[in-house]
Amino acid sequence: MVQSPVGARCPDCATIGQAPIFRATTTEFSTAVLLSMAGAVGFGIAYGLVVWILWVLPLGFMIGNVAASFIIALGGGPVGEYVRRVGKYKLDARLRIVAAFTMFAIWIIGFFVASIFGVWNGVFLNIVAYIGLGVGIYVAMNRVRP
Structure with missing residues (x-):
């Protein structure tokens, strides 16, 4: 333990600057980015298959479109939690940007699949789909929020 002006602290926390929980190291951040992009491929393929299933079902364009947008919007929660876990629960603001790019990558990969x-x-290039994507990005970013 190291004595500091605010009391006894561990040697890692007693250094000048931010506590280690607020900043991911370069290795942790790059690992989080790589695992997030790998997760985006898996989530994107699943999203593309779900949209294809909705397209094949006789639901009509508008109901299928709203359902696909609802799915991408609800997907923000699990994606944000995934990014938070691969980032080792660090309270780094950069992980919010990673979560946003992960959601966008899921949408792009789902589009191609x-x-x-x-x-x-x-189905992907209309205002309802863009609103669903925006809500999904917002939810994913807020799950990782410091």
Whole structure:
């Protein structure tokens, strides 16, 4: 233990600057980025398959479109939690940006996977889909919030 002006602290926390919980090291941050992008591939393929299933079902364009947007919006919670876990629960603000890019990568990968299966591009390129993506990014970023 090291004596500091605010009391006894461990040697890591007693150094000048931010506590280690607030800043991820370069290794931890790069690991979080790589694992987030790997997770984005898995989540994106799953999202593309779900959109394809919604496209094949006789729901009509609007109901299927709203359902696909609802799914990407609700996906922000698990994605944010995933980024938080791979970031070792650090309270680093950069992990919020990683969560946002992970959601965007999921949407892009889902777009390509669904296009391969023959889903019309209009399902992803309309205002309802953009609102769902925005809500998903917002939720993912707030799950990682310091």
